[in-house]
Amino acid sequence: MNNCDLEKFAISGGKLEPPFQPQVTHYKAIVASNVPKISLDLLTADNGASYNILGGDGSRVISLKEGINTICIEVTAEDGTTKKYVLEVTKLSSSCASLQGLKLSEDLQLLPSFASNVYEYSSTVPYYLSNISIQASISDSKMKVTVNGTDALKPVPLCTGDTLIEVLVFSADGTKSQVYQVIVTRLQLPCFISFTDVSDQTEYECPVSLTALYRPVSIRGSEPKHTFSAPYIDLLTRRLKIDPLDETLLGENWRLPEYELDIKISRATVHCCYAYRGCSSILKLSELGLHAKDCTCKPSPALDAQDVTESKWYKEHVASVQKPDHRVKHVIQFKKRRKIHEERKCRVASATLWCFARLVIIVAAMVDGAWVCITRDLLLFWQMHTGDFPEHQQVMLGVQGILIQLSWRYLYVSSEHVSLYKLEFTFSDLLLLLNLESVCTSSLSCG
Template identity: 50%
Template sequence: MDNCDLDKLSVNGAQLCPSFKPDITLYTATVPSSINSVKLDLLTSDSGASCKILFGDGSRTVNLSDGLNRIDIEVIAEDGTGKTYSIELTKLSASEASLRALAVEEHHQLHPVFSPDLYEYSCAVSFDCHVVTIQAQAPDHNMQVTVKEACSSGSVPLNVGDTLVTVQVTSPDGTNLQVYTITITREHIPFPVTFCDVKDQMMFECPVSLNAFYRPVSINQSDPKAIFSSPYIDMLTQRSKVHPFTECPLGDSWKVAETELDKRMSSALVNCFFAHRGCKSVLKLGEIGAHANDCPYKPPLALNTKDVTETNWYRKHFTSSSSWEIETKHSLQVGQRYFSHHS
């Protein structure tokens, strides 16, 4: 017989990738740092065929070293035909600290795409997204993974502008630490913001947009301290790198992110965007966007003309015959003569 296939191949405590098929001869697997040996479970398709493990002492119990261990399994058919199956089995080091996967729930995209050896990422979310959950998975369950900004529930509250999320991975032996960061940026709030406290209104208002700060930054060493919304100061300094108020030149690293200000502002109380329509809700600025989507006072996307024409305001100013008295005055001066006409 010339059948030199394996009918079964598995590694106790490890998952082969890809899943075993007799015609696939190369596999990979990873085991945590606490695993010092694995047991191979294999069976030839033909009872007359023989197999030999070309690793260590040839035993089906394989002792592992840190790093890559290549285990070759030679299968010989009755007629001498041979085939070699290989398993590249990686034992993680107890001093290694890394992630196997990192994601922001709700299908928010990381930029760049995650890779274990890339440590800085950005992510954009909508203005009404005020909390996210970070999914961080280590290749070794003995590694300790901590999302430093997460609440006890595991969720991360977001500032109105930028939120820096830090994911810390500690090696099993505690000797190494690796930090991954995600800067999550919310879209600009598309409504005017009214703070409940007049002091907050003054403290958190951009001097250019005259609305709440968005991703606030200050000009380094400015006196008095000048703070702007990031998009507006970028626009003002696009052509000339000078202070927009004093016209003094801006040096290197002139822009300073005001993350603490952003955090305080996100916790300040504001009125609903639709207070003018009757909503009495008062929420934190960081949470008002989610409320706005479901606010019962939110105007419909498709405005019905009757919503306007049947209001008392419209009837008073537009439907009454005496509502408008328009005076026009035409004047013409030619030489020394002056003509005037009223209608």
């Protein structure tokens, strides 16, 4: 009685997004620029329910204009309960030049995720992947798509570093176009690259790593051109924007990727990285990753103990009962760093105490005559303000403060092991060091 759901909801010339479900009430659809109208295919879940297409003449055939067309369907149950379904149909303009989707083969990830109004992407692939396919989706069959100027279905060969892929889409009427850029980065080969031509080894060498250039980047405006491998120049200029070769300051937009040079390097011929194990293959650098992955001369990742224990060297130097003298007559000497550190601390402490003692004697000699004067002034000052004489401890504290200001403010004592500058400790510590407190007490009583 109160069932106001649709059982079927479809349109001609397009698909609903998301796919129809009775409980979902909002949908979207995109149709080509050459679709003038669509037809609605509707069916209520309850035979007693009815629907009404709001707006227009109520017909199930809807004429479309370029842009967004909003269609509302109201379903009424037998008891009067109503529900509205909303459909937004976007009719593409014949001059629209945008992709509906963009994917890479091998389920590789695009960064950022695809959006029709985002035109720059990047992706990282394994080092052994030598080509890739681009899957570009268009919403209008009259639109054309090319990849790097060729057929979109043709695989794109990858360089050993960065490969710039340009997806060009044309509008249905051919008046507009839009370029989507994808930079595909192959991970660096985990092996040394040996070119067959010695001149290539020198020409394609990074001046920082002294190995083959990987993802070459040059300094804009440098003459002659300064070219580096991207990971190294990025590391060197992370904090200081300075050209490593001539130490000149780098300006804005100094980083210039060398995609053409990357293509040239990838076409150069190289030896297999397992040539030292007997592989004699010579191939293009762009194909080295896949070859190295499946090379028959590639060493096993697991260590075979028999390869070691059955070797001549192992039997002669380890397994033999009669070991060579140089293997058994050796001395291991451990450096007692902790003991050396403790001895050094003791020497520093002794030097410090010696400096303290020397300093106290100097200060005592300097203030021998001033001690009584300072104490007498303190007593008079206290009596004038309080009318009474202070305790012995109060006088000592006052004297300490004055002597510290006079004697320690610009103190600098140095020896071979220690330097003291503006030390922070009380004068009573020094007095206790040389047992001078009794002398000061007697001087105070005499005053």
